[in-house]
Amino acid sequence: MQTKPVQLIIAVSGASGALYGAHFLRSLCVLAQGSSSLIVSGAGLRVYCDELSSTVKTPDKYLEEVLKDIPIKDRKHSFTLHDASDIGAKPASGSAQYDGMAIVPCSMKTLASIAHGLTSNLIERAADVCLKERRRLVVVPRETPYNLNHLKNMTALTQAGGIVLPASPGFYQMPQTIDDLGRFIAGRLLSLFHIPHNLFRPWEGDSL
Ligand SMILES: Cc1cc2nc3c(=O)[nH]c(=O)nc-3n(C[C@H](O)[C@H](O)[C@H](O)COP(=O)(O)O)c2cc1C
Structure with a gap:
């Protein structure tokens, strides 16, 4: 069971897979006590609109839309939005006590920048x-x-202490819908932040 409130930084950048970011935010909202910072890049917003047929123009409308089906009474987590250009905002400081950061989805451009x-x-x-x-x-x-640049950048980021969780959902869960794929990646992310969930059934082995 989660015992202490979680405080994460969540970033949505412009790689394909906007669905994964939306599922992670929704899952965090209903499963984890706490408050997180959210940063959505311009390209992140654009790809979200392209992939999920949305017309939202701003990160606050993005967040509103992503969480729209979750009644207020069921929300355990709150989100503070920061502009991606605001390099003086709270997540820019090491003295702000966050538990960690997830970039979902993460473009190769953002990954390359971090790796370097x-x-x-x-x-x-x-x-x-x-x-x-x-x-x-x-x-x-x-x-x-x-x-090769992508591979080297992922290696460099791993060597610097980051974790690469590729947007590669497993199919042994027999996904029936595209949302099942979103839940799988959201669940793997939650596990890495020690947040309990039941977004998919853990594999229990198939010994004959
Ligand atoms: C529809 C669409 C899909 C994209 N898919 C990807 C992708 O899967 N992976 C990727 O690394 N970049 C992808 N891009 C390119 C990034 O959005 C682009 O490199 C952008 O500069 C990333 O900026 P950001 O990292 O600041 O969000 C895509 C762009 C568009 C418009």
């Missing part, structure tokens, strides 16, 4: 801070196929 210590926006700066403070940083990249 570039901090030109709040998402990249917050990730850099997580690494220097030895806090958990999980990125959910999506690209196919990978070029």
Whole structure:
């Protein structure tokens, strides 16, 4: 059982897989006591609109839409939005006591910046801070196929202490819907932040 409130930084960048970010935010909202910071890049908002047939124009409307089916009484978690260009916001500081950061989905551009210590926006700066403070940083990249730069950047990020959780849902769960795929990745992310969930059945072995 979760005993202490969770405080994460969640970033949504412009890789395909907007569904994964939406599922993670929804799951966190109903399962975890606490409050988190949310940063949505311009490309993240654009890809969300493209992939989920949305017309939202701003991150606050994005958040409203993502959480719209969750009644207020069922919400355990709150979110504070920060502009991706606001490099002076709370997630930019190592003295802010976050439990970690998830970037879901994570574009190869954002992953490359973090792997090389570039901090030109709040998402990249917050990730850099997580690494220097030895806090958990999980990125959910999506690209196919990978070029050598992608592979090297994922290696560098792992060597710096980050965790690469590829947007590669397992099919042994026999997913029936696209939302089942979203729940699988959201569940793997929650587990990495020690948040209990029942978004999919754990594999219990198939010994003959
Ligand atoms: C419809 C669409 C899909 C995209 N899919 C991906 C993707 O799967 N992976 C990726 O690394 N970039 C993808 N991109 C490109 C990124 O959005 C682009 O590199 C952007 O500059 C990333 O910016 P950000 O990391 O600040 O969000 C996509 C762009 C669009 C418009």
